[in-house]
Amino acid sequence: MWFQLLFLCFIIIQTDGHRVQENADSDPKASDDAPRIVSPSGSFLGSWMETRRGRRFEAYRGIRYAEPAVGEFRFQPPKLIHHYEDEVDASKEGPACPLPATKVEIDEDCLRINVYTPRSNTTNLLPVIFYIHAGGFYVMTGRSDLAGPHYLLDRDIxxxxxxxxxxxxxxISTGDAFAPGNNGMKDQVAALRWVQKNIKSFGGDPGLVTITGCSAGSRSVMLHMVSPMSKGLFHRGISMSGSATSKAPVPHHQFHLAQKQAILLNCSHTNTSEEIIACLKSKPYRDLGYSLKGFFDHFNSDPVGLWTAVVEPDFGQERFLTMDPADAIREGKKHSVPYIISQTRNEFFWKALYVVKNESLLKTMNEEWERIAPVSFMLPPGNSSAAVRRLKETYLGDRKLVNDEATADGLGKLYGDAITGFPVHRMANLMCRYSTEKVYYAEFDYIGNHSHYEDPDTKKPIGVAHHDDLIYLFTLSYRFPTIEVSDSDDSQMVDKMIAIWYNFAKYGDPNPHNSKIPELSTLDWPAMTPIDRKYLQLGEHFTVREKLFEDRFQVWEELYPLQY
Structure with missing residues (x-):
């Protein structure tokens, strides 16, 4: 059941590292004429790659952007590298950060940045797309096997x-000076600062940076918009299937997770932050990475979400988050930039299928609904008993759960709305009211040849799952074949998606401009407003609709009210 939750993670675990490297280095002569770049921070040796349309571009991978956060620097904010004494070998992949993987190199010295550029094909500075990977803040990486550049680099970015x-x-966040929290977010800030200093040498425009992300990466994008540390480091944002505004305010600490980690690693004292941090600093990083399984409930490997950014108490440190994101948005304490927000049609629907098709899980969920539902649907403490009764009535007609289509549909919508749908709805509605820049809302509604959930019998997609939009933006060689250039619907979807990202990164507006982009010739995407809540349904065609899933989200608004 553990692997059913982390379906992305188990693919990493099973990935053949040799295959990944072969896919990443598309030009066998890369070492003969390897590209080099000299930036204000130092010199870098890269390699050549090729897009799906045969365009050659430069790849600089595995560059340390911050000092290794090891030893006494574990659980400390990152230290940005300002200068490299020797030429940096950026010709191959860097390690992943510690997670439960066996055939991918992992290392605690993992704060690495990858830059892909077509600079040899143009003399102009190009828009920069800065991608923050998904994975719930506990798995995945930015390596090219999980975020391959072979589609996007067909455009001048x-x-x-x-x-x-x-x-x-x-x-880790204990609510005190031992671990105020948010070091993973501060890593992202350090990488953005590295970009500001160096990206011009790679052909990128430091004044035209679009931060993008999916799931945890999407939440990260929103958090950067309200973080004082991120001011001036980006100029557009794209959030896909994740939100930093949800059913309850962001916490000030997650001491319970720190304590859980200490117990999992057999620390003898787990009562105080000082004891926990001292013990965890002594543990091998692999033990920390491989202990992930122990954090999840035995039922359906719930909850999907665990770690989060926190509102940091002030101990004199540079604070990433100083107030709740929803409050920051409403009070105008944010960095307003043009913004695209989206979710997929079915998100986490597949979680329900594991329940209804498993007699034991189905029996347990029926008998212990009030215990299980708050965990599975990540509900705030307080009125959870009343909330889960109301949710069961709304989504399941207050009926007993059985193995049929009606239960699978209702429970699938409940999982999806609880984890992603409603939080994204809340973020879009806040931003369209308080941002001084345009906000564009979308539903990704395309079923292609592959999906992150495929029917185990037919091996075919049956919905538009969480992360499925990524299939048409990045080559995901850890799991899916490259979508070759053709007249197929999948190939056309790749062209549409990268055209939208390119146009938005360049102009701050996804709609067609002076430049002719045939993939966008039928696009007329209105910005979302509080009164006219239109969104783009992105399927085989572009269709403008309104009030995305608002009939379903009404129950959440009543259970967890917020003054918009």
Missing amino acids: VLVTINYRLATLGF
């Missing part, structure tokens, strides 16, 4: 992907 510390190593 510079793509940056990063690693940041995960789980306990990146997000």
Whole structure:
């Protein structure tokens, strides 16, 4: 059941490292004429890659952007590298941050940045797309096997992907000076600062940076918009299927997770922050990474979410988050930039299928609904008993759960809305009211040849799952084949998605401009407003609709009211 939750993670675990490297280095002559770049921080040796349309571009991978956060620097904010004494070998992948993987190199010295640029094909400075990877803040990486550049680099953009510390190593927060929290987010800030200093040498425009992300990366984008540390480091934002505004305010600490980590690693004293931090500093990073399984409930490997950014108490440190994101948005204490917000049609629907098709899980959920539902649907403490009764009535007609289509549909919508749908709805509605820049809202509604959930019998997609939009933006060689250039619907979707990202990164507006982009010829995407809550349904065609899933989200608004 553990792998059913972390379906992304188990693919990493099973990935053949040799295959990943072969896919990443598309030009066998890369070492013969390897590209080099000299920036204000130092010189870098890269390699050549090729897009799906055969365009050659430069790749600089595995660059340390911050000093290794090891030893006494574990659980400390990152220290940005300002100068490299020797030429940096950036010709191959860097390690992933500690997580439960066996065939991918992991290391605590993992704060690495990758830069992909077509600078040899143009003399102009290009828009920069800065991608923050998904994975719940506890798995995944920015490596090219999980965020391949081979689609986006057909456009004139510079793509940056990063690693940041995960789980306990990146997000431990005890509410005091021992671990104020948010080091994983501060890693992202350090990477953005590195970009500001160096990206011009790679052909990128430091005044035209678009921060993008999916899931945890999407939450990260929103958090940067309200963080005082991120001011001036970016100029547009794209958030896909994740929100920093949800059913309850952001906490000030997660001491319970720090304590849980200490117990999992057999620390003898777990009552105080000082004891916990001292013990965890002595543990091997692999033990921290591989202990992830122990954090999840035995039922359906719930909850999906664990670690989060926190509102940091002030102990004299540079604070990433100083107030709740919803309050910051409403009070105008944010960095307003043009913003695209989206979610997929079905999000976490597949979680329900594991329940209804498993007799034991189905029986347990029926008998212990009031215990299980608050965990599975990540509900705030307080009125959870009343809330889960209301949710069961709304989504399941207050009926007993059985193995049929009606239960699977209702429970699937409940999982999806609880984890992603409603939080994204709340973020879009806040931002369209209080941002001084345009906000564009979208539903990704395309079923192609592959999905992050495929029917185990037919091996075919049956919905638009969480992360499915990424299939048409990045080559995901850890799991899916490259979508070759053709007249297929999948190939056309790749062209549409990268055209939207390119146009938005360049102009701050996804709609067609002076430049002719045929993929966008039928696009007329209105900005969302509080009164006219229109969104783009992005399927085989562009369709403008209104009030995305608001009939379903009404119950959440009543259970967890917020003054918009």
